[in-house]
Amino acid sequence: MTDELLIRFLLKETSEEENITVQNWIDAAPSNKDHFLKFEKLWNSSKNLAPQSTISENEAWLRFKQKTVAYKQPAVKNLNPIKKWLKIAAVLFVIAAGWSVYSILSPVSYTSFSAGNKVATKMLPDGSELTLNKNSSVSYASNFKNNRSIHLKQGDVFFNVVHDKTKPFIIEIDEVSVLVVGTSFNIKHLNDQTEVIVETGVVKVSLGTEEISLQKGEKVVISKSSTKLIKAQNTDQLYDYYRSNEFVTNNTPLSRLLEVFNEAYGANIIINDETIKNLTINTTFKTTASLETNLQVICRTLDLTLIRNQNQIILSNHQ
Template identity: 55%
Template sequence: MTEEILIKFLLKETSEEESIAVQKWLDEATSNRAEFTQLERIWTASKSLSTTSNVDEEQAWTKFKARTASGSKEAIVRPIKQNFGWLKIAAVLVLVAGAWMMYNVFGPANYTDLVASNKVIVEHLPDGSEVTLNKNSQISYVTDFKDERSVRLKQGDVFFNVAHDKSKPFVIKINKVSVTVVGTSFNVKHLKGETEVIVETGIVKVSNGNEMVELHKGEKVLIKEVSPKLIKEQNTDQLYSYYRSGKFVFYKTPLWKVVEVLNEAYDVHIVIQDPSIANETLNTTLEEANQLDKNLGYIKETMQNLKIDRNDGQITLSKIK
């Protein structure tokens, strides 16, 4: 989509066919909407650049007539036929160019929000990087990725498959935590005051204040707000990817972690009433698409000694006596 057509659209001077084409282009991709939003902001800001003329038009016309009167023939002034629509577009282009320069030098970075509410979404960022947002997750990214590949993770669980660009590192900010990559894939979870980074491919640098760790494939780090120490560990399961794979893969998984994942996935309140079973392990694979009761039934069959009760919206797990 050309800039001229977009500016005509802003000026409400597009034909019906052009308007339909612009709307179709906007609906095709998030990056297109981001580009138009940025152009719209710049156009709005550019209005402040236009100044009113201080020229006295009547006085200028009098001076012009006086100069022409000294000649032998009367000056003939003919009106010039103008295409005012395209003149306005040309003027807008000049204003946009000026505003664009001011934005780049003085203006703060503009961010575009991506929000997943009640379903998982997959989107592409302007540099081609792919992000998968779990339910109830939110990120924002710098609208202009040409100069700065910067993302903010506000909350939730997000998988990043980053496009390789050695000259422009990809940076994710989570409060005081910073994750820096060039081109790799990894999962970042930020919930309840904890941030977890798990690497699938490539190398990821995670920093918190003056501390920094380098993670490779199969490694993870967990940062707690109450204890901001960076401790690198081997990742031992694939549960973090359930919202992408659609499966809960439990392999030697302690019951307390099973409960943690189910609470997050189904937005429920399951508690282990009997501490003696918290570390008992589970080996099975369940479909995320199943109803919670169905999956709890499978878990009960597998563990055999498990008792499940419901009371006032709470699900309690205990050991059969």
Template identity: 55%
Template sequence: MTDELLIKFLLKETSEEENTAIQEWLAADPANISVFIQFEKIWDAGKTLTPASKVDEEQAWNKFREKTKKLKEKEAAVVLPLKKNYTWLKVAAVFVLAIGAWTLYQLMSPVAYTNLTASNEVLIKTLPDGSELTINKKSQLSYASDFKNDRSVRLDSGEVFFNVAHDKTRPFIIKADQVSVEVVGTSFNVKHTKNKTEVIVETGIVKVRLGNEEIRLVKGERVSISKRTKKLQKEQSEDQLYNYYRSKLFIFNGTPLQEVAETLNEAYGVKISVDPAARKHTLFTTLKLSSTLEENLEVICDALNVTLSRNQQEILLSNKK
């Protein structure tokens, strides 16, 4: 499809046969639609420059032809007539300015992001590059709208399991405040709260950065970054509890009772606290997320010989007297 015919189409000077040719070209490939939209934006920008345009028409036309030749390989097209108050050289002159303005606008404009929010349900989302995200409840994130070229995600709050499509040429980058996570294709979990950011790797290699500091994590390793200390602290991870929102199981393997309570608070949206005297208890058992909170609390109390008491919406776990 020639640039001249597209300009003629935008000027509404095409014949019925030419209109049909353009419509068939648009329908042949979604990429052609993208080309036309950008072409139309350049055209609209160029119209605003027309009154103030004072350039060498011949030179502008030559520059325009050079630019279009580099963008796509094709033979020189036949110049088609425009309305009487237009000449091809004037249109080309406007286009040269418009292309420059549009390129500058693209470079200066901030990257657009698409928001994703999981409210009261776990959300599963496939990104444009094929990467699959499992997003825990009460989580907010966004990804670059032009994701096929810019594989970047911003995690504002919450927890997400990333199963990233492999692409060595375009790294997959997640930003959570000052923490940056970079991979090319792997699976890992990221949890970001107001006090801490945690990354746990299931497969592959993950690079985690904080300022000028960087570490690499492999399968079975985790890093926790506290907002207070702002240090990358790598350690081995045998804990499967973080995975409860995907596996639908609470796997407690010597888990401190305080952490048990925090996990149940997150999963059921409740407020459970642990009496200081009972925080020495650790739990070894597996519970189902599909069970009610009351059912799971009953198992925990029996296993640890603790009792619960209620004060309106709050639940307190303490040692039996």
């Protein structure tokens, strides 16, 4: 894939056949998508700054080619300077307030951080703070102050993002992208399902060509088969248990509470009676209490029976 074709694709000067070729190439590998996104960022920055450029386009183009060779990017064909998209090269060297040429064109390395078997916090170079539930893992761009990019590999992470309009904060989770300027929100990525819940501010979530904005108290749940993004109201505070150290219920269905217990304790609790799944609970459980203690409270409150069957815990109506 040549850079010339990618730039013509961004300028919508490609044929339908070329559009298909580029899109297939982007979808073929994560590295291809990363390379394309760098060019897209460069193009968007150039559109805004082009009128300010006083650099000779031919001189800028030569310097641009030297940069691409230095960074071992694919070769760029010699192009007619009259073409309007040469303005991209001309403004590369006047981008001072945002992305630098190096941060756009050079391969970005990422630093990994994992929580292990305990909840962990991580302060990022820009002052943003992450709280990772146990067994969660992220990686962030090594040049993070200029490139606020994070990959969420797996797990449950709360983000408290420092406000910076000039450098959006971007989280990539498989095919899902989350973009913010400054806000707080929780992302859970487990078993091929991604859930985003917003506590403050506004978060933009995208999947393919779909994009939605989430505000305080709203969420979206995306499965591997999702093609549409549908937002909903978040109805409980259970997602926050690993930060608050409490399971807070407020007319919470039993099935929802047990789902969180299974996750938090690594348990296998099953309801074998459909009539009790939607029984509601109003109390607060401590995460520091044992699973056995919390289940006994539930059984006494709802008059249920607990049976153990090897690694399973079965709840049913009291006989």
